[in-house]
Amino acid sequence: MKDLPFRIGHGYDIHRFGPKRPLILGGVEIPHNRGLEAHSDGDCLSHAIADAIFGALGLADIGHFFPNEDPSCKGLDSMKILEKALQECNSNGYSLGNIDATIVTESPKIGPHIQSMKAVLSKALDISPSLLGIKATTNEGIGGIGNGDGIAAFAVCLVLGEPT
Numbered sequence: 001m002k003d004l005p006f007r008i009g010h011g012y013d014i015h016r017f018g019p020k021r022p023l024i025l026g027g028v029e030i031p032h033n034r035g036l037e038a039h040s041d042g043d044c045l046s047h048a049i050a051d052a053i054f055g056a057l058g059l060a061d062i063g064h065f066f067p068n069e070d071p072s073c074k075g076l077d078s079m080k081i082l083e084k085a086l087q088e089c090n091s092n093g094y095s096l097g098n099i100d101a102t103i104v105t106e107s108p109k110i111g112p113h114i115q116s117m118k119a120v121l122s123k124a125l126d127i128s129p130s131l132l133g134i135k136a137t138t139n140e141g142i143g144g145i146g147n148g149d150g151i152a153a154f155a156v157c158l159v160l161g162e163p164t
């Protein structure tokens, strides 16, 4: 079967707020009174992006590569997850195109941190920051996210190239 010269992928992730944890989004620590509970560092933006990449390649999701039951994944730096996603992308014969992501949270304000996130993520993914879109919105007070229970992120990505 003939493969495509480009593919799209989509990723979604959500984590609940918990006490006594740093809030890390897009590899950047954001001052806040709560962080995101997770086996890893809880960086839902990076997780959504990684799943978008894995999805574009037709691979299994993040939990397959970094199982919750694996003690070595405890407190895992999500930049390692992005490194793995990039590695899989390249070893499957593709290169990353552009990525677009949306963070959904009532608080804290994300806008002031977007440029830092773009700098960190584009370095981890080895793409130009201009190929990375990061936006933030609230959930208008609706549902769990609207109640401030946690943060969600969506991401889409394009991968390009001839498969090996």
Ligand SMILES: [Zn+2]
Pocket: 013, 014, 015, 038, 042, 043, 044, 047
């Ligand atoms: Zn996650």
